[in-house]
Amino acid sequence: MPSFSSGAPQHNARRKQLIRQQRKSLxxxxxxxxxxxxxxxxxxxxxxxxxGSGKTTRGKSHWHHxxxxxxxxxxxxxxxxxxxxxxxxDDSTSNATRIKYMTDGLxxxxxxxxxxxxxYSVIVVDEAHERTVHTDVLLGLLKKVQHSRSIYAxxxxxxxSNKQDLSQSLTLxxxxxxxxxxxxxxxxxxxLDAKCFxxxxxxxxxxxxxxxxxxxxxxxxxxxESDYLDATLVTIFQIHLEEGPGDILAFxxxxxxxxxxxxxxxxxxxxxxxxxSKIWTTPIYSSLPSEQxxxxxxxxxxxxxxxxxxxxxxxxxxxxxGIKYVIDPGMVKARAYNPVTGMESLIIIPVSKAQALQRRGxxxxxxxxxxxxxxxxCEFDKLAESTVPEIxxxxxxxxxxxxxxxxxxxxxxxxxxxxxxxTSILKSLEQLILLGALTDDxxxxxxxxxQMSRLPLDPMYSKALIVSSEFKCLEEMLIVVSMLSVESxxxxxxxxxxxARAARKSFESTxxxxxTLVNVYRAASxxxxxxxNASAKEKTxxxxxxxxxxxxxxxxxxxxxxxxxxxxIQGHVxxxxxxxxxxxxxxxxxxxxxxxxxxxxxxxxxxxxxxxxLGTGQSVQMHPSSVLFRTKPDCVIFNELVRTTQNYIKNxxxxxxxxxxxxxxxYYATED
DNA sequence: TAAACCTTT
Numbered sequence: 001m002p003s004f005s006s007g008a009p010q011h012n013a014r015r016k017q018l019i020r021q022q023r024k025s026l027x028x029x030x031x032x033x034x035x036x037x038x039x040x041x042x043x044x045x046x047x048x049x050x051x052g053s054g055k056t057t058r059g060k061s062h063w064h065h066x067x068x069x070x071x072x073x074x075x076x077x078x079x080x081x082x083x084x085x086x087x088x089x090d091d092s093t094s095n096a097t098r099i100k101y102m103t104d105g106l107x108x109x110x111x112x113x114x115x116x117x118x119x120y121s122v123i124v125v126d127e128a129h130e131r132t133v134h135t136d137v138l139l140g141l142l143k144k145v146q147h148s149r150s151i152y153a154x155x156x157x158x159x160x161s162n163k164q165d166l167s168q169s170l171t172l173x174x175x176x177x178x179x180x181x182x183x184x185x186x187x188x189x190x191x192l193d194a195k196c197f198x199x200x201x202x203x204x205x206x207x208x209x210x211x212x213x214x215x216x217x218x219x220x221x222x223x224x225e226s227d228y229l230d231a232t233l234v235t236i237f238q239i240h241l242e243e244g245p246g247d248i249l250a251f252x253x254x255x256x257x258x259x260x261x262x263x264x265x266x267x268x269x270x271x272x273x274x275x276x277s278k279i280w281t282t283p284i285y286s287s288l289p290s291e292q293x294x295x296x297x298x299x300x301x302x303x304x305x306x307x308x309x310x311x312x313x314x315x316x317x318x319x320x321x322g323i324k325y326v327i328d329p330g331m332v333k334a335r336a337y338n339p340v341t342g343m344e345s346l347i348i349i350p351v352s353k354a355q356a357l358q359r360r361g362x363x364x365x366x367x368x369x370x371x372x373x374x375x376x377x378c379e380f381d382k383l384a385e386s387t388v389p390e391i392x393x394x395x396x397x398x399x400x401x402x403x404x405x406x407x408x409x410x411x412x413x414x415x416x417x418x419x420x421x422x423t424s425i426l427k428s429l430e431q432l433i434l435l436g437a438l439t440d441d442x443x444x445x446x447x448x449x450x451q452m453s454r455l456p457l458d459p460m461y462s463k464a465l466i467v468s469s470e471f472k473c474l475e476e477m478l479i480v481v482s483m484l485s486v487e488s489x490x491x492x493x494x495x496x497x498x499x500a501r502a503a504r505k506s507f508e509s510t511x512x513x514x515x516t517l518v519n520v521y522r523a524a525s526x527x528x529x530x531x532x533n534a535s536a537k538e539k540t541x542x543x544x545x546x547x548x549x550x551x552x553x554x555x556x557x558x559x560x561x562x563x564x565x566x567x568x569i570q571g572h573v574x575x576x577x578x579x580x581x582x583x584x585x586x587x588x589x590x591x592x593x594x595x596x597x598x599x600x601x602x603x604x605x606x607x608x609x610x611x612x613x614l615g616t617g618q619s620v621q622m623h624p625s626s627v628l629f630r631t632k633p634d635c636v637i638f639n640e641l642v643r644t645t646q647n648y649i650k651n652x653x654x655x656x657x658x659x660x661x662x663x664x665x666x667y668y669a670t671e672d
Numbered sequence: 673t674a675a676a677c678c679t680t681t
Contacts, residue, residue, distance in 0.1 A: 087680090088680070088681060103679090103680065103681080104680080104681095105679090105680045105681045106680085106681065108681075109681060130678095130679090132678090132679065132680080133679095133680090134679085134680065134681085253677070254675095254676080254677065255675085255676075255677095256675065256676095285677080285678095286676095286677080286678065286679085287676070311677055311678080312677050312678055313677080313678065315677095315678090316678085317678070317679080332677070333676095333677040333678090334677065334678095335677075335678090346676070346677070348677095390679095398681085402681095455681090456680090456681035457681080487676075488676065492675090494675095565681095568681090623673095623674065623675095624673045624674050624675090625673095625674065625675085629673075630673085642676085644674070644675075645674080645675095646674095648674075
């Protein structure tokens with residue numbers, strides 16, 4: 001049973017000192033004037049806002065005072081027109097928009113068409129501390145753009161040598177304006193460590209904004225806990241029986257852990273004394289249907305304590321009201337990448353100090369709280385300061401392709417805020433050459449590389465679309481890449497496994513998972529067509545589709561998403577002039593096309609029944625979710641290689657091994 | 673006979 005100690009005195013002293021430093025700075029409302037002044041004085045400003053400082057809700061809509069007084073005045077009158085937002089499938093902006101909220105990924109896409117981001121005079125990067133791949137690439141790009149625009153602005157665009165200087169650093173084709181204003185940058189971060197951003201931007205000034213957080217007591221265990229799930233269970237009941245009222249938030253690593261802990265809690269509830277107060281558990285994780293997610297935000301009935309079992313989603317993405325107690329087992333599920341094999345996997349690892357602080361902060365939003373860390377205090381000191389940025393632990397093919405398309409040729413020499421492993425970059429360059437996106441001397445190829453960089457897809461999927469146009473089955477491939485680009489399409493609840501399996505049977509193709517996905521997509525479209533004939537109302541149609549998904553054990557949200565991706569990509573390929581052809585019933589033709597597109601992911605069956613992935617030489621198994629599981633194809637292509645208890649391949653189609661040498665001779669001609 | 677942490681183009 002875990003027993004807890006309070007944080008050691010020296011730790012408290014350190015915190016107190018920190019708090020004293022922060023008191024010198026003021027909450028955002030009273031520093032507005034100062035911020036405006038700082039933005040005017042500095043080209044780049046780092047704003048460090050503690051949790052609860054209100055920087056996201058107030059900061060964003062207030063910095064523009066510095067950009068133009070006139071805009072600010074008008075803004076007060078016509079907020080709807082001057083302020084807009086733009087996300088992947090939804091754009092509310094117009095020519096009148098002065099302030100645009102958008103995602104980092106979308107701004108990167110815009111940069112492909114307008115490399116100097118000439119529309120913008122001030123760019124605010126929010127949540128920079130999260131260090132997603134997009135944030136890191138964007139920061140590198142913005143630093144470069146800022147430099148280029150300052151050269152251009154200084155010389156007023158009249159000096160030819162400077163123009164060349166500029167076009168060397170960035171493709172200048174679309175930039176016809178004669179004069180650029182300097183680009184102002186505001187980097188907003190919640191981390192206490194502003195130094196890395198400041199150093200990166202040449203010693204840029206950092207302004208700290210105090211947070212409005214209530215004190216949170218931090219408790220550690222006296223001994224190491226070998227089973228954090230059991231320790232969480234015990235701690236939940238310890239709090240419930242010994243502490244005052246207030247809801248509990250427990251951080252777990254995934255859906256399965258959450259579900260099993262929920263069952264364990266329910267079992268133990270029965271052992272409680274009959275007169276003790278009630279508890280109500282509510283899970284929250286991203287793949288949970290949104291109606292069920294909303295439960296976590298509802299207040300518990302009177303006399304009942306709410307226990308929220310959450311993944312990382314509750315760390316930053318959502319804030320659940322009423323939380324007084326946080327349980328932090330100190331573990332997280334994170335993406336990992338092996339650049340040698342090119343394999344991504346999910347592993348459970350200890351959290352960073354920054355993550356632990358963020359989790360603790362969730363207990364102090366509405367009043368003083370308590371945070372129970374299920375590890376010893378000496379273990380906290382051993383944790384990494386901050387989470388390893390994503391760019392260091394993911395496949396970089398898309399990043400490399402984007403940078404190449406932006407005219408940045410020296411990827412290894414690119415000024416990243418933190419450099420990804422050299423081997424990751426080399427692996428991606430190699431893959432892009434094999435896909436034909438880059439020439440042998442690492443230049444973006446024309447038209448293939450250019451076309452691929454315009455498509456918002458995994459480079460291998462982009463290539464598949466181009467190939468399929470030649471094979472006259474673009475229509476089928478468009479469906480496949482859309483379905484492969486979203487979360488799992490099939491919904492298989494543990495308690496209805498047999499029913500779900502039976503439902504899937506009607507879509508199954510003996511050739512493999514790709515054609516099965518096409519069948520699902522087409523059946524869903526047919527369902528929509530039918531309801532369209534019955535009623536023209538969009539709402540009714542969506543309802544019919546939702547019901548159809550439910551009956552067929554299809555994940556509605558995933559299918560909806562796949563349809564959005566499909567229509568977006570369809571627009572792109574039509575613009576590119578690709579021929580929207582169908583192979584009809586000729587499935588041999590389609591499988592040959594899959595072979596030509598995904599030849600890098602081919603696998604041959606071994607005498608022992610396992611497979612050998614030809615690209616990497618790894619020994620792999622068919623994943624039990626494949627429709628080909630329990631069949632014995634000699635040769636297959638696949639789209640995913642995941643490592644869990646074993647190396648598994650998923651999304652598999654059987655092919656003729658002879659097709660490999662015929663359709664990908666550049667890769668397989670030398671092999672037998 | 674397995675099991676997807678979070679985003680996002």
